[in-house]
Amino acid sequence: MxxxxxxxxxxxxxxxxxxxxxxxxxxxxxxxxxxxxxxxxxxxxxxxxxxxxxxxxxxxxxxxxxxxxxxxxxxxxxxxxxxxxxxxxxxxxxxxxxxxxxxxANCATLAEMWLGNLTTVDNGAVVTLGTSVGGGLMINGQLFAGPHFRAGEISAIVNNHDHLDPHEATVGASTSAVKMIAAVATACGLPDSRDGRRAFVEINRHNPAAWGIFTAFCRRVAVLLVNVQAVVDLERILIGGGISAQPVVVSEIRHQFKLLQESDRRLQDDIVMPDIQAAKFGxxxxxxxxxxxxxxxxxxx
The missing domain is CATH 3.30.420.40 (ATPase, nucleotide binding domain)
Structure with missing residues (x-):
């Protein structure tokens, strides 16, 4: 039954x-x-x-x-x-x-482990881009939550040591897809700052007012992935969240990751670029x- x-x-x-x-x-x-x-x-x-x-x-x-x-x-x-x-x-x-x-975020990772794009690897992660940044880790084929059940809380990573506001210095504040969409809407004079579909029309046509904001956002995501790789050396990282349905997102994150490696010999020698894909499930x-x-x-x- x-x-x-x-x-x-x-x-x-x-x-x-x-x-x-x-x-x-x-x-x-x-x-x-x-x-x-x-x-x-x-x-x-x-x-x-x-x-x-x-x-x-x-x-x-x-x-x-x-x-x-x-x-x-x-x-x-x-x-x-x-x-x-x-x-x-x-x-x-x-x-x-x-x-x-x-x-x-752990549930999103479990979905990819079960029926999605982490089924063929042993070590991977899901990074979700939305209002903040979420994360889930799979290590040796198992979801890794940590002894305090806080593994994958990558929004709390500090990426701007000089910022006077501790919260604004974190990945969660600086790498918000919602904030990126709002900035694109403002720069392009769009009527609705929350309309991601309309913002991506401008991004996909490489409108200069939108493209610079978008590529800077993707560079921040790439920096985050470099930092994650430096710690856990994963085979695959999946990008989740609503914007991951836009092919340009994963494409530009990959591009920015490569640019970071090309800019510093240490990042070439010490960091292996993971297979960066879109998550299967929305x-x-x-x-x-x-x-x-x-x-x-x-x-x-």
Whole structure:
């Protein structure tokens, strides 16, 4: 008999759910706006859960620091109002079903390990470009979370030692795809600073007002990848996030990586350029990865 699972992706603006079979086939989806108060958030989560009947277990992808063993989450970003909360225990008490909770970037990495573009390598990473920068690491064929469950928090890397504001000195602040899109929109006089599709029209036609902003952004991403390579020496790094659907993004990041190596003999001698590709999964990545995390957890038991 085919088993079905409920996978939930908790985002800053949307709560998404999907009914998925054991092979990763999505058979139904639902979504709700993400509330901004604890009681409303838990009520919306319960609503998504109760509308999906006949599932074997539940898995959740969430922004924050997650202990996957206990299911306790230290919520971050737009969901910081939730504080520290044992999400797995809450869902278990609500349903009586097995529950897995994982960090969103780690779930995206698990999806690529299971059915995506990390299936043929042993050491890789997913770097997601959005409002901030997310990351997940696969070492020796296993997701690497670290002893404090914070491995892959590459947005916290300091890349501007001289900046007076510690937050603005981090990768998360300086390498925001959302900020890049807004800067392109302003420079090109576009009406909507959040319209990434329109911004990429200008980028793809090499509009000088857009191209310089875009290439500077890709150089910052390439610097990040160089730094990651210097520490873990990966075979493949996947670029995720909405902008990764634009072929020019991965192409220009590769180009900027090569330029960095050409500029310094040490970067040529000490750093091997990884295979840089776009991640396979877009909006479904966290949903699929949460399920794979659940299946691995059930297998261990």
């Amino acid at each position: 085919q088993r079905y699972y409920l996978s939930i992706d908790i985002g800053g603006t949307t709560l998404k759910s999907a009914r998925i079979d054991h092979s990763g086939n999505i058979t139904a989806t639902d979504q709700l706006p993400t509330p901004r108060r604890v009681a409303d958030f838990l009520a919306a989560l319960a609503q998504l859960i109760h509308t999906s009947q006949g599932v074997h277990a539940i898995c959740v992808s969430v922004p924050g620091i997650v202990n996957p063993r206990s299911g306790k989450v230290e919520f971050t970003g737009a969901l910081g109002f939730m504080g520290e909360f044992n999400l797995a225990e809450y869902v278990r008490q609500l349903t009586g079903l097995p529950v897995y909770v994982g960090n969103d 909006n479904e990545a966290n949903l699929l990865g949460a399920l794979y995390g659940l299946l691995l957890q059930l297998e261990e038991k």
